[in-house]
Amino acid sequence: MLETLSIGKIATLMALGSESDIRNIRKKAENGGYKVYKGCVGSMDSAKIFAAIETAAKKEELIKPLYREEHSIYHSILDAYSAICRGQEGLGAVLRTAGLVYSIVRGPRIPEEINDGEWVAVVLYGNMGAPTKGYEHEVIGLGVNPI
Amino acid sequence: MLETLSIGKIATLMALGSESDIRNIRKKAENGGYKVYKGCVGSMDSAKIFAAIETAAKKEELIKPLYREEHSIYHSILDAYSAICRGQEGLGAVLRTAGLVYSIVRGPRIPEEINDGEWVAVVLYGNMGAPTKGYEHEVIGLGVNPI
Amino acid sequence: MLETLSIGKIATLMALGSESDIRNIRKKAENGGYKVYKGCVGSMDSAKIFAAIETAAKKEELIKPLYREEHSIYHSILDAYSAICRGQEGLGAVLRTAGLVYSIVRGPRIPEEINDGEWVAVVLYGNMGAPTKGYEHEVIGLGVNPI
Amino acid sequence: MLETLSIGKIATLMALGSESDIRNIRKKAENGGYKVYKGCVGSMDSAKIFAAIETAAKKEELIKPLYREEHSIYHSILDAYSAICRGQEGLGAVLRTAGLVYSIVRGPRIPEEINDGEWVAVVLYGNMGAPTKGYEHEVIGLGVNPI
Amino acid sequence: MLETLSIGKIATLMALGSESDIRNIRKKAENGGYKVYKGCVGSMDSAKIFAAIETAAKKEELIKPLYREEHSIYHSILDAYSAICRGQEGLGAVLRTAGLVYSIVRGPRIPEEINDGEWVAVVLYGNMGAPTKGYEHEVIGLGVNPI
């Protein structure tokens, strides 16, 4: 699925792929100049989702310890979070929970673009639903910002 | 990427895949009891996106001509549209445009779930940005509803 | 249904009632110190709903030609409109239309409250749905503001 | 007020009516093929409103213990909740509280519609305001979804 | 900056000014018939911002202990709060915090307007950002309502 590379497609396929898919995606992405990371987080408390991804991004050195970079990844998370909420923000506040994997990708928006610098993409993918086992369906969200 | 099937994953991979990927995804999905369709639409006028997808769903017989079914696909489109707008709805109204592919998938939420009936998923994937060539980045949205 | 009076209940029953119900509601409401009006408006263009109600309110003298009063009724309309949109604003922009009756009620929030002055309530009630005959379901919205 | 029946009108009148009104509405509704329930809930914590209504719907057997049905009533509650919030979601988070009655109605959208199946409506009606006695005004919200 | 007076400009300059600026602004504003107040509040809990301003408004007698007046200032705070959140409401829920000064101004919308009564403006000004020292940028919000 990666004949052509772009930051959002890489992030989405990272989030959806199985472990063996990811080895392959990671290799193509790293050859194209991207840094990638995948983790998981589940909560009724939306702040925990933000904290898990920001912490991973710093620890895995996908962002430098500068406010400019933290601002970019924060807004990528916020965009992805708004997307999975689809117009009515909130998890526990509206009695729903989310079990998610997330991916973080840093690199060119599309390869070989001139003077376009680095961007950061965050994808959230998983299930959202009632706090009852199996009462949930899939959601996906993507945020992309210049870094 | 389709060792396990689920309606949202199929819809997302349909939207992201190249023509040859799609032949493969379509085969696995149809074997799993899904109907799938992929099209494209680009506009600054959000209503055109809704109209294109609803029209395709009817013409391709992914929904029956009943209000219950139209209501389900409408809300899947609305959810996906809210997701690509990420908290601030509107395309032309906030001077941005979207060039999108979309997929429609009808079938089980996850295979072999008992008494869970049929669901419909819509994915919007593409680029959103300024009405200037190349000034755009990727967006993705997914809506899933029982039908 | 009007053993006890309140501005929102009067406005809601005005909007839901048949012609004969309304004669009765109007009588009880006017005895309780309320001015009431009922009209209808249907459109895919949300601005026409605002214009119809503001025009009726002025013509029927439910508001005086002062900005303070126009501000109050505007926000009652905006509240009722947000309510019928349920988190995702827009009619034609998201390919849906509304056929509505509306009521405007001016008077006490609840009778015999001291130093509570006059309030204005607007109710929108009707059907919202696809621009296809019969593909629609009921919506209701209420806005209440001091005047 | 019930010369003609529709699911939203029944739910609204159930919510607004006194005990004696409700006996009459219930009888007409049940003759028309509807199941109805009325309860009350008050909180600054929006999740409690969702929980109270979902619990009642299950206990009173207005929904079956299936995700499809839980999804429908959840979205009817979410729609009604968005409506009473009128564009700015949140109760305690924006220092306001709500004292509400709610109604749940299951049955035809409008009687004698062919191939239109069952729908579920939820109405929230009551007062919203500051956490100070009497500092509040009426709000109403309605959500309707196929089940 | 106050050759001409208006309620929103006074509130904004009060919020931005240093202590010596404020003495001057206050004098001009009070000569023009305005009451003014400035305080500060910082929190990840949005309810605390509402509570701090409502309490100050009552204690400093910028509003009378009547629901009509409380309703006006509440909506001015809610408008200003929505403005600083810029489309995606929430502070702690989306892992951000705000350190703010606020101003409350009561008086004419613009001086010498006939039959226009009194209005109340609230400005929130300060920094919003991550819960990390210095990782924040400025925000401003203004709400204006008739009282």
Added chain:
Amino acid sequence: MLETLSIGKIATLMALGSESDIRNIRKKAENGGYKVYKGCVGSMDSAKIFAAIETAAKKEELIKPLYREEHSIYHSILDAYSAICRGQEGLGAVLRTAGLVYSIVRGPRIPEEINDGEWVAVVLYGNMGAPTKGYEHEVIGLGVNPI
């Protein structure tokens, strides 16, 4: 009012100031390493506000002709626009109009911050209201993004 400089404060004072104030603000801002611009735009069509500011930013060379920079100013405008709409987006769609001045400021978030690069702030200030002369009150919005 500019004993200490910050990008949002400069943009706000530029927007509020008279012509003579602005000469002074501009001088202090330019000494601190900022580029500033002030213009005006009024419309019921929100897209015109975006277009006017983007066009001015390019023409006045506050941004370079690169997508990264256009993305930053676009989001500063979108943030400021969301702020003046206070939770319910739309101008003409909800029958209101805005007469605005705007300022664009490029430079340090706060002077002498290390490794913090350049930021862009946009302020919208003016009146919003009914399309009737004088039926309007003040609004203000600020957006700040790294560039």
